[in-house]
Structure formats: structure tokens, C-alpha cells
Amino acid sequence: MGAAAESSLANVPVFRHACGLCSLQGWCWPPGLQNGDLCRVHAIIRNIGPLPAGTHLFRVDDPFTALYAVRNGCIKSYTLDLQGHEHVRDFHLPGELLGFDAVYPERHHFNALVLKAASLCVIPYRDIAGLSRQIPGLQTRILALMSRDFARQQKCVEGLDATQQFAIFVFDVEARLQRENDVEYEFDLPMSHESIANYLRFSPETISRVISRLQQAGVIQVDREHVRILDVARLGQIADADQKNKSAGD
């Protein structure tokens, strides 16, 4: 993942608009691959975008054809229940993959909507699956990515109160956006309060109240979508609340 690795790859024409020059190179597909193999991987990857906000990448029950890697922007994956309520499954930020859920039974289980104009790499599934039978290590890598995606969804935050969940959410997004933000603890939330509410399973009003309270307490500062964490330590305490209550406090 050093400059040396990238410059050596830059010589290969096919990389120009693919992973070789992509900021995600080494993240999506690790440097463990041989140069020739990397070429073969890149050869099947298509580049699309920027897609404007409001575009649907795919919808529920669409046939599964590819995995997507977000280069920039933000994608929201969600479903609608029978009452029409939106359930946000995840937000996909630059450097992240989506689509693994649909490997079986080859249909998408959720909708993918562009929240913020996004460019993506499209990785045709049949092609990459075929390649993985030929390139040692690629199969393991795919399984690993899938398993990691799996594990992300497992994160247990249910049962915690709204303030705590929001604090965890803010830290999570902040960390995931660090790749494209120079100032630490300061970033733009690419999604609306309503989407956050649907993600954390609270009402928009509750999210609003939480933000108000944290702002009054001087923990964070919010101006429209722009967020600044003023008191990192305090927000950290709130996010980790359950741990300290038992062991340290009493």
C-alpha cells in the first residue's frame, strides 16, 4: 500500500481508470495478488458514475449480477416493510462494498439508493467467481470480505438508548470517512436525520432531541449536515457507557 506499489501499477494502461489508481487499491483487493492476476481482476471491473443523488443502483428482487465498490459519494441500502416504512440496512461510504447479501438466491434483498452523487466500481459476480477458481487466494479473499460484511451487520447495539446509539453512530461514520477528510473529528453527514432515524430504529424526533441535547452539552456542534465533535472524550464515554457503569463507577 505504499507509493512504490502504486507507481509500479501505474505503468500498466489497464489500471488507468480501475483499481490501480483507485484510492481503494489494496483495500478491496489486497496486494497479495501477483501483478498478472491483478490485471485479470481489473480487466473485469467496470467503472460507473458519478450517479446523481436519487438514483437507484438496484432494487429489491432485481437479479444479482455484480458487487459494487463505492469510490466516492454515499449509498443507502434499505427495504420497505408492508406498511411502507423504510428500514435502512446500512450506509455505504467510499471504500466499501455492497451486494454480498444477494449471492443467494441471486436476487437483491434490498434497495440501493444514491444519497450523495457517487462513482462506483462494478464487479460482475460471475466473472469474479470464475476468476476465483483460477487465482489462488482470491476465493479466500472474497469469503473474507463477505464474512467481514456479515460481521458488520452483527454489531449489537440494540437495547441501548438513543443517545448512546447516536454517539456510536457518529464515531463509526467519522472513522469511515477519515479517508476523505483532512480535519479529524469534523465531517459531513451524507444522510438526513430521517435516514439516521430509520437506520437506528428511532423516530426522527428522537434523533433531533438527541442532537439538541448533545449540542447544548457542548459535546458536538452541528450545522446542517456538518458535524464537529467538540468533546471527543465525553462522546466516547457516552458511546461506551455500558462498560464503565459496572466496572469503574460503583
Next chain:
Amino acid sequence: MGAAAESSLANVPVFRHACGLCSLQGWCWPPGLQNGDLCRVHAIIRNIGPLPAGTHLFRVDDPFTALYAVRNGCIKSYTLDLQGHEHVRDFHLPGELLGFDAVYPERHHFNALVLKAASLCVIPYRDIAGLSRQIPGLQTRILALMSRDFARQQKCVEGLDATQQFAIFVFDVEARLQRENDVEYEFDLPMSHESIANYLRFSPETISRVISRLQQAGVIQVDREHVRILDVARLGQIADADQKNKSAGD
């Protein structure tokens, strides 16, 4: 246990204590495989048990070595949070697999405890991964199983009230236990109320209240672990209630 398909396989010695005689044959590993390939799969599978209730199959951070298929009994996968509260991730019933979460980074993310004496097939991961590079279709099958396991965890029931979630849970377990129960809508819950509570993220008291209410209403009948669904239609209404459907009309 006796069936035509099984007797034909019984001629092959290697199947004696492996998938060939297993009631799950064709479920874990589909019949799409050639006989020779099936032999190779069976050759790497070990059979253990019965393990008594209270045995840990593995614990958090144990190195990942194998997938497990439940032949009979019941396994509970769970984690303990920092306050020592148990979070049940899933119950694994006969015919189901566990272990996929640990593919990356090759450590188990949860504990697996035997709730009801269980026999299992142990599928060493390195071996099956190696085989999948040689046997066409096996890799796809593994990905499909993993993705399906993935999708199971995605089931959105959060936000629904305790009664509705419990109704859904009862139907789910009933359907999954049908393989080993002759009487429809009548089965033994292999887990305690406390475990159910930790799975559905409610308190044991709430589960108890829900059961009492459903019993008084004549919807189900519970005697210790034995459950009988008396009014399937009514319980179905409760499970599918699109929220506002209270006891209306009848």
C-alpha cells in the same frame, strides 16, 4: 430414518457414519455433486457427539477451524457484553450449519453452547475450502450457504412488539423443527424462556407475560417446554400484524 435414497447410499462404506445416512444429506451438500466428489467431501467430515447439554462447542476468540452441521439437539450461539448480559445470536436446530461468521478473521465471534444433547458433523474449513477449488459447484454452494446464513440474520423484526415477535419466533421454530416432529403445530422448545428473551431482546418477564396472554386467549398451549399451537390462524394474524391490527372485530 429409513428411506430408499439412503439405502442406495448405504452400500458405500464411507457413508456409514457420514452424510450418506444423515437425515440432512442433500440439504447440507446438494445432490448435484457426482458420487465420487461426494465421497471426497465425506472423507473430510468428522462426526462428533452426542455432546451433553452445557458443553461449549467453541468460545469467542477460539481459532476458526471448522463449520458444524447439527444432526440433532440444539446449539445456542451467543455473546456476553461487558456487563455480562447474554445476547443470543441464534439457535441452531437439526439440519442447520454454524460457523460461517468466523471465516474472517479466522476467529469465532461468539460462543456456541449445547442446549440439548447434540450430535454434529465437523467440516474442517481448510479441507472444504481446498476441495472447493477442485470440485466445480462446491464453491458456489459454500457461498450460497454463507449468503443464506447471512440473510437469516437480516430478518427485520426489530421495532415490533413482544407479542408479535414471539409469534414469529414460534412459527419459525415450528417450521424448522418439522423435520423431526410428526405432529404439526406441536413441538418442544429446546431453549429456556430466558434464552428466548435474550434472543428477542426482551426481559424474561416480558416473554412470560406474552405467553400467559396467548394462553389465556386460547391461541397456544404451553406445558413446560412443550408447545401446541391451538389457533394457527390467530397466531398467524398476530405474527403478520402490520402494526395497528389490534384485537379488532372478533
Next chain:
DNA sequence: CGTTAGTTTGACGGCACTCAAAAGTTGTGG
């Protein structure tokens, strides 16, 4: 027969939801 663990039932309180309305923001057209 006594102990222990799991279950049931009641009382009380808190957090988040709903309903409702006001305030702020964005986009469009005059």
C-alpha cells in the same frame, strides 16, 4: 424434604413513540 433455579405475577417508572404545531431551509417562479 429442603434447596435451587426458572417462571409467574404485580407495581412502578422511564424512554421513546405519536400527535401536533412552529420554525428553519431549499427550490421555484414571478
Next chain:
DNA sequence: CCACAACTTTTGAGTGCCGTCAAACTAACG
């Protein structure tokens, strides 16, 4: 540039579900 509409966010009041605490009860085990 302003005015208006449509939308999002904020704030308030009231309600309900579930968690906690506590005690009575039941089954299992020695």
C-alpha cells in the same frame, strides 16, 4: 431579489410498552 410552497427539523405534551424491582410460586435434584 423576493415570495411562496414543500420539505426537513425542532420542540412540546401526552401515552404506551417494556424494563426493573420484588415477591410468590413451581418444578427438578439430591
